[in-house]
Amino acid sequence: MFYGIVKGAVRLPGYERVEHLVEDIETLNRRLVEEGCEVEVTAASAHAYAYLADRYYLMTAGASMGEGYGPILVARGRLQGLRGARVAVPGRYTTARLLLRLATGGGYREVYARFDRIPGMVLRGEADAGLLIHEAQLTYSEMGLVKVLDLWEWWSSVARGLPMPLGVDLASRRLGREEAARLRGALQESIRYAWSHHREALEYAAGFARSGSLEQIDRFVRMYVNERTLDMGVEGRRAHRLLYEMAWDERLIPEPVEPEFV
Known part of the structure; x- marks a missing residue:
């Protein structure tokens, strides 16, 4: 997803430098939730967003959603x-x-x-x-x-045919909605760039894999970087709302969540 940005083919409007911090997802979650880390844009688990909704927008681009597969x-x-x-x-x-x-x-x-x-x-x-x-x-x-x-x-x-929420990208509310939307647009451009340069983007991504052949990694990438990653759409928004409703009904999250999408 970030290959176009990391390579420099996609520029972030208003930013001269991009620092790409690579961590496993739970390390990012804990830094955000438990340590109060503040960054402009971050990956996180959809679950973690239930603890971060007052500080971050949920981006409609960059989500990983399962359809036909999941954990x-x-x-x-x-x-x-x-x-x-x-x-x-x-x-x-x-x-x-x-x-x-x-x-x-x-x-x-x-x-x-x-x-x-x-x-x-x-x-x-x-x-x-x-x-x-x-x-x-x-x-x-x-x-x-x-x-x-x-x-x-x-x-x-x-879930009545909705995709499964898994991973999301978040933008800090400190940026304001307009700036967050511009960054979302840059992320969408980066995803499109990776699609049009699939082999080199795949080889870049494979450097972060813990297991699997290049063919298996390719299959995994295609599972979770797709049209819903470019824009989760109405069904993707409904799926996230449903997840938080179910979690709150069982009191598995600290408070009700109404995600603010950008």
């Missing part, structure tokens, strides 16, 4: 159930964790771990099950793991 709960073999099980999840503020709680009602013991360490934890018996995001959604069977729950299947049964 997957895996184990070494069949489980009798999740009650009392140790479940490795990729962070307190990840949307995958929130979706799992909504889908199952909880009752398991959460073990927080960085997303790329979760498959190994399950294989070594350090967790009874693990919630997979990113490339491991495509490679878990090659590791000898089996699917316990596909969160997309659950979401599609309750």
Whole structure:
């Protein structure tokens, strides 16, 4: 998504320099939520936005939304159930964790771990099950793991055809709506640039992957960088509102959220 900006092919209006800070998603979430970090534009989990809505706009570009796929709960073999099980999840503020709680009602013991360490934890018996995001959604069977729950299947049964919210890009409210909208436009231009220079953008992105062949990474990128990434549309907005309504109904977020899109 950011390749066109990082390469310098897309300029951000009014900014002479762009500093691109690369972190895993939960590190970004925690810096924003727990440390009060303030940046102009940031990636975050849709779940984390429930703690940040007073400080950030939710951009209609840059979102990762599942349609036909999403986070997957895996184990070494069949489980009798999740009650009392140790479940490795990729962070307190990840949307995958929130979706799992909504889908199952909880009752398991959460073990927080960085997303790329979760498959190994399950294989070594350090967790009874693990919630997979990113490339491991495509490679878990090659590791000898089996699917316990596909969160997309659950979401599609309750969301009336809406896509699944996962990751978002946020713009600081300190910028004002007009400036935030200009930055959103630059991000859209960067996404279009990556599409038109797919191979070089893919090779750039592959440098940040923890697993998978270039072909698998290409498949993963195409899953989550698509037309809804360019603009989530009306259905994408409805999906985010539904997620926050469901989360508040179960009191899994601190207060009701009405996202302000830009």
